[in-house]
Amino acid sequence: MEKVLLDYDWTVMAPEIIIAAAAALLSLADLFLRENTDRRFFSWFSLAAVIAAIFFTVSRFGQQPYEILGDTYRVDDFALAFKTAVLSGVGLVFLLSAWGVRQEEIRFRGEYDYLLLAAALGAMIMTSSADLITLFVGLELLSISSYILAGIHRERYASNEAAWKYVVQGGVASAFILYGMSFVYGLTGSTNLYTIQQRLVEAYQTGYDAFVLLSLFLMLLGFGFKIASAPFHMWVPDVYQGAPTPVTSFLAVVSKTAAFALVLRIVLVGYIFLYQMQIWQQVVEPVLLVLAGLSMVIGNTAALHQTDTKRLLAYSSVAHAGYLLVPLSTLGAVLFESTFYYLIAYLVMTMGAFTVAALLEREAGHGNISGFAGLSRRSPGTAAAMTVFLLSLAGIPVTAGFFGKFYILMNALSTQHFWIAGIMVGTTVISYYYYFGIIRQMYFRPPASKDRMRVPMVPALLLVIGILGTVGLGVVPEWAVHWIGDLQWMSALTPLNAGPPGP
Amino acid sequence: MQWNGEFLAFFLLSVMAIGGAVFMIHFTRVVHMVLALAFTFLSIAGIYVLLHAEFVAAVQVLIYTGAVSILMLFGIMLTKHRTSDHSDSRSRHQLLSFVGVAAFFGVIMWVIYHTPFSGGKAETAKYTVANLGEWVFKQYVIPFELTSVLLLAALVGAVILAKKERDA
Numbered sequence: 300m301e302k303v304l305l306d307y308d309w310t311v312m313a314p315e316i317i318i319a320a321a322a323a324l325l326s327l328a329d330l331f332l333r334e335n336t337d338r339r340f341f342s343w344f345s346l347a348a349v350i351a352a353i354f355f356t357v358s359r360f361g362q363q364p365y366e367i368l369g370d371t372y373r374v375d376d377f378a379l380a381f382k383t384a385v386l387s388g389v390g391l392v393f394l395l396s397a398w399g400v401r402q403e404e405i406r407f408r409g410e411y412d413y414l415l416l417a418a419a420l421g422a423m424i425m426t427s428s429a430d431l432i433t434l435f436v437g438l439e440l441l442s443i444s445s446y447i448l449a450g451i452h453r454e455r456y457a458s459n460e461a462a463w464k465y466v467v468q469g470g471v472a473s474a475f476i477l478y479g480m481s482f483v484y485g486l487t488g489s490t491n492l493y494t495i496q497q498r499l500v501e502a503y504q505t506g507y508d509a510f511v512l513l514s515l516f517l518m519l520l521g522f523g524f525k526i527a528s529a530p531f532h533m534w535v536p537d538v539y540q541g542a543p544t545p546v547t548s549f550l551a552v553v554s555k556t557a558a559f560a561l562v563l564r565i566v567l568v569g570y571i572f573l574y575q576m577q578i579w580q581q582v583v584e585p586v587l588l589v590l591a592g593l594s595m596v597i598g599n600t601a602a603l604h605q606t607d608t609k610r611l612l613a614y615s616s617v618a619h620a621g622y623l624l625v626p627l628s629t630l631g632a633v634l635f636e637s638t639f640y641y642l643i644a645y646l647v648m649t650m651g652a653f654t655v656a657a658l659l660e661r662e663a664g665h666g667n668i669s670g671f672a673g674l675s676r677r678s679p680g681t682a683a684a685m686t687v688f689l690l691s692l693a694g695i696p697v698t699a700g701f702f703g704k705f706y707i708l709m710n711a712l713s714t715q716h717f718w719i720a721g722i723m724v725g726t727t728v729i730s731y732y733y734y735f736g737i738i739r740q741m742y743f744r745p746p747a748s749k750d751r752m753r754v755p756m757v758p759a760l761l762l763v764i765g766i767l768g769t770v771g772l773g774v775v776p777e778w779a780v781h782w783i784g785d786l787q788w789m790s791a792l793t794p795l796n797a798g799p800p801g802p
Numbered sequence: 803m804q805w806n807g808e809f810l811a812f813f814l815l816s817v818m819a820i821g822g823a824v825f826m827i828h829f830t831r832v833v834h835m836v837l838a839l840a841f842t843f844l845s846i847a848g849i850y851v852l853l854h855a856e857f858v859a860a861v862q863v864l865i866y867t868g869a870v871s872i873l874m875l876f877g878i879m880l881t882k883h884r885t886s887d888h889s890d891s892r893s894r895h896q897l898l899s900f901v902g903v904a905a906f907f908g909v910i911m912w913v914i915y916h917t918p919f920s921g922g923k924a925e926t927a928k929y930t931v932a933n934l935g936e937w938v939f940k941q942y943v944i945p946f947e948l949t950s951v952l953l954l955a956a957l958v959g960a961v962i963l964a965k966k967e968r969d970a
Contacts, residue, residue, distance in 0.1 A: 304943050319951060326958070371944045407962050417955040424948060433945040440952045447959030462963070509913040 307367045311359065311374050314352035314382065315423055321348035322416035329409030341412040342397035349390040349419070356382050364790050370429035370491050377635070377791035378427030380783070381560040384643055385426060388552040389419040391650045391761060396545040398757035399657045405452050405543065414451075415549065418444035422557035429568065429791075431480050431490040434561055438476070438525070441557060442469050445550060449542040461541025468534045472524035479517030482510055483569065492568045493794035500572045512582060515570055519586070522566075525558040528590050528620040529597040536601075539613035544660060547609055548653035551616050552646050559623060559642060563635070566627065568792055574630060587628030588719050594621025595726040602733045607666050608656045611733060612649070615692060618730060619645055622723060625707050631714040635788035637706040640779060644699035644772055648691040651765025654758050655685045662752055671737055673746025681754055682741045684762040691769045693734040694727050699772035706780075812852055819845035832878050840871035854926040857934065 325341055332338065356379055364375035392415065402408040421440030428434050446469060450462025484490060486507055487498035503511045524531040539547045573579040598618030605611040623641055626634045656666065658681065663670035675682040691698035704727065711720045754762070772779055822842030829835045843866040850859035938946055 301940065303940050322951070326954075368941055368944060371942060410958055410962055414955060414958065417951055420948075420951060428944075430945070432942060433948070436945045436948045436952060440948060440955065443952060443959065444955050447955070447962060450963055453963070507917055509916050513910070513913045 302368070304368060308365065309367065311365050311367070312372060313355040314386070315420060317348055317352045317355065318416055318420045318423065321345060322413040322420065325409065325413040325416070329413070332409070337402060338408040338412070339397060339400075339402070341409055342393050342400070345412050345416055346390055346393040346397065348416070349386055349393060352423075353383060353386045353390065356386060360786075364787075364795055366429070366795050370493065370794075371433045372424075372427065373429045373795075374427055375790040376786040377560075377564070377788055380639055380786055381426035381556060382423050384556050384639070384646060385419070385422045385553055385560075388556060388646050388650070389415070389422070389549070391646075391764065392545055392549045392553065394757060394761055395548060395650070395654060395657060398755060399545050399661070400543060404454075407451055411448070411451055414444045414448055418448065418549070419553065422553050425557045426560040429492040429564065431483065431492065431495075431565075434565065435477065435480065438558075438561060439473060441554060442473065442525075445469075445546075445554060448546045448549070449538055451546070452543050455541070457541035458543065459541075461538040464534050465538045468524065472521040472531070474521075475517050475524075476521030479514045479519075479521065482514035482517065486510055486514065492565065495569050496572070496794075499569060503572070503576070508578075511570075512578075515566070515583065516586070518565065519590075522558065522562045523590060526555055526562065526620050526623070527617055528624060529594040529617055530590075532594070532597065532617045532620075535617055536605075536610045536613040539616070540607055540609045540666070544609065544653060544657040547612075548650055548657075551612070551649050551653070555616070555620065555623075556642050556646065559638060563627060563638065564791060571792065579630075584628050587624055588716070591621045591624035591628060592719060592722045594618060594624065595722055596621075599726040599729045599733075602730070605733070606668055608659070608668055608670070608737075609653075609666050611668065611737075612652060612656065615730070615733075616649070618726065619692075621726075622704060622707055625716075625719055625723065626710050629711050629714045629716045629719070631710045633706065633710050635786075636780070636783050637703075637710045639783055640706055640772075640776075641703035643779070644691070644703040644769070647765050647768030647772065648688045648698070648700055651684060651688040651762060651769065652692065654761045654765065655681060655688070658752075658754065658758050663747070668737060668740060669744075669747075671740040672744035674741040674752070677746050677748075677750070678752040678754060680759075681752065681762065684766055685741060686738055687766055687769055689734045689737055691773065693731050697770070697773045699769045699776075702773055702776040808852060812849065815845045815848040815852070818842075819849065833875065836871055836874045836878065839874075840867055843867040843871065855929075857931045 321344065325344065328341075329338070359374060360376070360379055364373070366373040393412075396411070396415070400408065400411060405411055418441050421437045421442075421444065424437030425434060425441065428437065446462055446466040449465050450458050452458035480490075483495055483499070486502040487495045489495055489498065499511055520531070524534070527535045539550065542550065570579075570583070573583060595618050598614045598616070598621060602611050602614035602618070605614060619641075623638060623645075626638045659670040659674075660666050671685075674685070687698065691700035694700045694704040704723070708720055708723060711723070819842050822838045822840075822845060826835050826838040826842065829838060843862060847859045847862040847867060850856075850862055
């Protein structure tokens with residue numbers, strides 16, 4: 300008996316439905332409000348919707364995995380964990396937007412909020428589906444909304460340039476992903492990842508091995524762009540610098556997390572058989588490790604001579620994409636755990652750093668690193684918070700970033716990958732130079748003006764959340780590690796029902 | 803490889819599709835580019851017919867050859883800009899792009915000729931428009947609904963980015 304959507308327990312989609320409904324409501328409200336009404340409460344409304352979605356996501360932990368309509372929608376622990384991370388990131392971005400996005404500057408204040416919700420919806424779908432069509436639609440929903448958000452500050456030339464570069468290069472990346480997916484469909488006749496899992500093995504063994512690898516590498520080409528790894532990182536500095544700061548933090552935190560969820564699911568479910576056949580170790584792993592190594596080296600060395608804060612953080616984001624690629628390429632026992640832990644650590648510390656960047660940008664009127672000069676005298680609290688975030692980004696002990704790196708390093712060492720571990724340690728040391736450069740500015744340079752900097756409530760709250768997360772995850776990592784370790788990550792790799800559901 | 807009508811049609815359509823794409827890159831006037839692009843779209847629709855995908859062919863003609871090309875022409879005519887594109891030729895850059903594209907082409911061709919698909923033909927009769935519709939609205943209803951959100955976001959974005967400011 301063929302089942303339709305309403306035969307399923309569709310209430311498991313509550314988080315997505317809440318976000319979609321909130322976006323629809325806001326777009327209607329935007330129509331009926333006067334043009335000059337302050338729309339800042341939209342961000343608070345969206346934040347409430349995100350919190351409700353987090354509640355429904357978290358309340359499903361510990362239950363059996365569930366799928367709807369042949370895995371076009373799927374909830375398992377992998378999906379829930381990544382969705383929680385994505386939603387937390389989106390929530391923090393809304394908090395930052397509620398303060399940092401002004402209607403005087405960005406005239407499409409209403410559109411800003413519901414496009415951000417649409418992007419969040421795309422990111423959520425990317426975490427919880429096991430069907431290529433749904434995954435790709437989710438990816439495009441996230442990407443297209445991000446292109447618009449990057450260019451939403453129309454009066455600024457840099458914002459226009461960012462949107463333009465992002466849409467062209469993003470379009471090319473999507474084309475590569477789609478081309479790879481079309482080979483997968485051609486080989487297996489299915490878009491369901493678990494059916495693909497079975498049939499790719501057959502295809503590989505019956506002489507189509509070159510096509511299988513071609514499909515994987517075409518997709519990896521596009522994925523490399525989406526997670527901002529070198530050598531596909533050309534767009535990153537310009538887009539991060541040109542986009543409004545809350546949008547930049549969204550791109551750094553949410554897009555990266557969602558893209559990693561997508562990459563892990565497609566590559567591991569579809570191509571894990573290569574590992575058993577020893578092909579992964581010979582072909583795929585070297586390629587991924589070279590990508591990871593290149594990202595670390597290029598990201599960290601290019602960041603050395605940046606003078607713009609957001610540009611510097613952009614290159615640092617490229618480097619972090621490199622660290623994050625290591626577990627995927629080496630696989631190993633704590634592959635999911637170490638990737639996910641690092642993503643959460645990256646989320647809290649990057650959100651904090653971007654909050655400070657946004658504060659200074661508003662205060663100084665420019666995004667240059669010289670804006671940090673003498674911050675310790677003008678606002679000791681902000682300077683201390685930024686120091687914590689930078690130490691964490693650099694990976695100094697008792698911060699979240701340190702333990703995240705340590706976790707990834709342990710995974711790499713336990714699988715006997717010493718040279719990539721060496722590159723990781725070496726580039727981390729290089730990164731100290733530019734992270735400490737900012738700290739030097741804050742503590743040892745004279746400030747441009749003597750008056751104290753006021754930190755409004757909302758950014759202060761964000762800084763507190765950032766510090767609690769960064770220090771908390773660093774001092775007592777075992778809480779998070781326990782929680783992450785208890786999740787059923789492997790449930791993402793196996794189908795729910797014995798039989799694949801149709802073509 | 804035997805010479806029959808189908809092969810001849812495929813040959814002509816492919817040459818037209820590739821030729822249109824090459825001319826699109828080579829032309830310097832934007833209007834000519836769009837026309838070359840429309841030509842490619844139309845040839846691809848012909849290839850779909852040869853593959854017994856009549857519905858996709860019809861959609862291709864309606865949306866790409868018709869709507870997209872016409873929209874592009876309108877866009878060109880309604881906006882003020884230089885109608886021809888004088889690209890400053892950076893030869894090193896062009897050489898690098900050429901090497902990259904040639905290598906990519908080589909890899910794809912090598913893979914295709916390395917493992918040719920064996921002759922078995924798929925049954926195309928069951929892929930009717932009625933079936934397609936049923937699949938879209940039953941099995942793939944979730945991505946379908948998401949696509950509508952995506953189109954809405956794209957529409958809003960297009961309006962935001964292209965809207966003329968009253969006081970600009």
